Amino acid sequence: MYKAVRGTSDILPEEQPYWRYVEQKAAEVCRLYDYRRIDSPTFEETGLFTRSVGQGTDIVEKEMYTFDDKGRKSMTLRPEGTASVCRAYIEHGMANLPQPVKLYYLASIFRYERPQAGRLREHHQFGCEAIGDDDPALDAEVIDMAWRFFASLGLTGLTVQLNSIGCKNCRPAYLAALTDYYSKYANDLCPDCRDRLSRNPLRLLDCKQPGCQPVAGAAPGSADHLCGDCAEHFARLRGYLEALGIPGNVNHRLVRGLDYYTRTVFEVQPEDGGGQSTIGGGGRYDDLIAELGGRPTPAIGFAAGIERIVLNLKKQNVAVPVPTPPLVFLASVGEAAKETALKLAADLRGDGCGAIAATGGKSLKAQMRQANSLGARYAAIIGEDEVKAGTVTLRDMASASQETLPAARLAARLREAL
Numbered sequence: 001m002y003k004a005v006r007g008t009s010d011i012l013p014e015e016q017p018y019w020r021y022v023e024q025k026a027a028e029v030c031r032l033y034d035y036r037r038i039d040s041p042t043f044e045e046t047g048l049f050t051r052s053v054g055q056g057t058d059i060v061e062k063e064m065y066t067f068d069d070k071g072r073k074s075m076t077l078r079p080e081g082t083a084s085v086c087r088a089y090i091e092h093g094m095a096n097l098p099q100p101v102k103l104y105y106l107a108s109i110f111r112y113e114r115p116q117a118g119r120l121r122e123h124h125q126f127g128c129e130a131i132g133d134d135d136p137a138l139d140a141e142v143i144d145m146a147w148r149f150f151a152s153l154g155l156t157g158l159t160v161q162l163n164s165i166g167c168k169n170c171r172p173a174y175l176a177a178l179t180d181y182y183s184k185y186a187n188d189l190c191p192d193c194r195d196r197l198s199r200n201p202l203r204l205l206d207c208k209q210p211g212c213q214p215v216a217g218a219a220p221g222s223a224d225h226l227c228g229d230c231a232e233h234f235a236r237l238r239g240y241l242e243a244l245g246i247p248g249n250v251n252h253r254l255v256r257g258l259d260y261y262t263r264t265v266f267e268v269q270p271e272d273g274g275g276q277s278t279i280g281g282g283g284r285y286d287d288l289i290a291e292l293g294g295r296p297t298p299a300i301g302f303a304a305g306i307e308r309i310v311l312n313l314k315k316q317n318v319a320v321p322v323p324t325p326p327l328v329f330l331a332s333v334g335e336a337a338k339e340t341a342l343k344l345a346a347d348l349r350g351d352g353c354g355a356i357a358a359t360g361g362k363s364l365k366a367q368m369r370q371a372n373s374l375g376a377r378y379a380a381i382i383g384e385d386e387v388k389a390g391t392v393t394l395r396d397m398a399s400a401s402q403e404t405l406p407a408a409r410l411a412a413r414l415r416e417a418l
Contacts, residue, residue: 007112007121018310021320022153023106026126029149033141035102035128040084042108046074052083052288053258063111077110080258081127082285082301083292089131090294099132100299106306118277118308127282127303134286134298136233139264140240146268146280146302147246153309154318158279160246161267163223163254164234165202168262168287170227175201177220185215205253221252230263237264256281260288264300270312279312280304325375326354327414330392331367333383341382344392344407351411372397378417380410 004010011019030037046066053059065077078084085103088094094101105127112121128145130138143160150158166174178201186194190209197204205216226234241248248266256265267281282302289297313320328348330341338357345357356374358367364381371379381393381402392410395402405413 005121007115009120009122015310017320017322018313019306021313022126022306022309025149025152026104026106029145029152030104030128032148033102033128033145035104035130038085038088038103038105040078040081040088040105040107043075043077044084044087046076048083048087048292049076049079051291052086052260053080059111059258063113065110065112078107079111080109081105081107081125081303082129082258082260082288085127085129085301086131086285086288086292086294086299089297090289090292094131095295095297100130100138101132102128102130104128118305118311120307124306125303126306127301129299129301131289131299132297134233134284136237136264137240139233139237139284139300140244140246142282142300142302143241143248143266144244144246146266146282146304149304150268150280150309153313155279155309155312155316157271157316158268159271160241160248161251161254161269161281162238162241162248163221163251163265164226164230164237164263165222165255165261165265165283166226166230166263170225170230171202171222174220174222174225177225178202178204181219182215188212188215200259202255202259205255216253219253222255223250223252233263256283260285260291262286266302268304277308278305279308324354325377326356327376327418328353328355328378328380328410329367329371329374329376330355330357330380330382331364331371332358332381333364334387336387337382337384340387340407341380344380344382344410348411348414351415353411353414378414382407 049064050060059079064079067075069075085105089101107125109123109125110121115121128142130142147160165171179197182197182201182204186197188211190207190212193204193207193212205219207216223234238248254265254267261283263284263286265283267278269278280302284300286298289299330345332338332341341357345355348355358370362370368379376397379395379397381395386392390407391404392407393402393404394413
């Protein structure tokens with residue numbers, strides 16, 4: 001028997017209210033900040049991700065779903081959303097629009113990693129990108145937008161972790177200091193970190209292996225090695241966040257898992273969760289557009305994992321709207337009555353009224369049980385007598401009271417009840 005592939009899941013009807021709730025709140029907050037939706041292809045040329053995400057990252061080296069198409073071109077299922085948005089920004093000449101260009105997406109993301117709660121091999125993200133401005137006020141606005149989004153969902157007990165990892169001018173000196181520090185502990189590191197030490201030392205701070213945690217905890221902080229411009233940018237950002245009342249906690253180990261980040265990086269986490277329970281995060285990527293062939297263009301964005309958001313909604317017992325049950329269930333006895341019921345149901349739907357007509361030849365008693373299980377407010381019963389008289393018997397499912405009325409008046413009677 002076939003089952004869902006490991007690391008994927010079916011989002012069943014009973015789960016859908018959570019997902020629609022998150023998507024609705026995402027669209028609402030994007031409207032407030034004037035972000036416009038963009039949908040990019042599920043797969044792109046592999047080079048787009050190896051160039052943007054970084055060769056030394058776990059995503060590129062271990063987690064991408066890559067395949068050759070029939071034209072023998074290497075393609076990759078989207079492992080993150082920012083690179084595709086930047087490619088679209090360049091390809092469609094968005095640099096000629098008023099800047100910053102503000103875009104958001106809801107997309108499936110694919111990474112071959114160990115499945116865990118809230119993070120599957122196919123998972124889903126809500127993401128925002130603001131491209132074309134290097135003002136730290138924009139950084140503050142993006143973080144404010146993320147904070148407002150989570151607050152609008154009803155989530156509480158969250159913290160903002162914040163750091164600056166500098167720019168291409170000051171980062172080399174920091175990486176040298178980091179390498180010098182970690183070299184003293186090379187024999188104590190996990191195999192991945194020993195490899196990162198020579199190829200991508202910034203990723204050392206992102207290691208989740210318990211044995212590497214003490215070393216990472218005492219490592220030099222990037223915020224202590226910033227150039228004047230980056231230090232000023234970070235100080236102004238912290239001032240803006242304070243003015244906005246957003247609790248930004250500086251975390252010197254925060255680097256994020258993608259190579260394109262510059263300066264600001266941030267994550268939103270539950271207070272008792274730690275880094276592996278992060279529900280959203282992002283940062284500035286001022287060099288990425290140029291790396292992908294566009295002209296130098298500063299940018300910042302964030303993304304939130306929908307699966308992890310849903311887990312937190314359930315954990316905090318946040319009530320979400322549920323679909324409205326059908327207003328009326330049309331029960332019928334006999335073929336002529338079934339035909340009448342089908343036509344009445346179609347007319348009611350055309351009038352904007354939720355209606356279900358019984359199918360399958362069940363007894364009237366079974367049909368009424370079905371109406372009750374569906375949560376229908378009314379049952380309209382049609383039998384031989386009703387067909388001959390052109391009437392329906394309308395039963396209130398809560399009170400069990402019922403009345404007989406002309407079939408032509410059913411829609412009007414239901415509107416009156418509403």
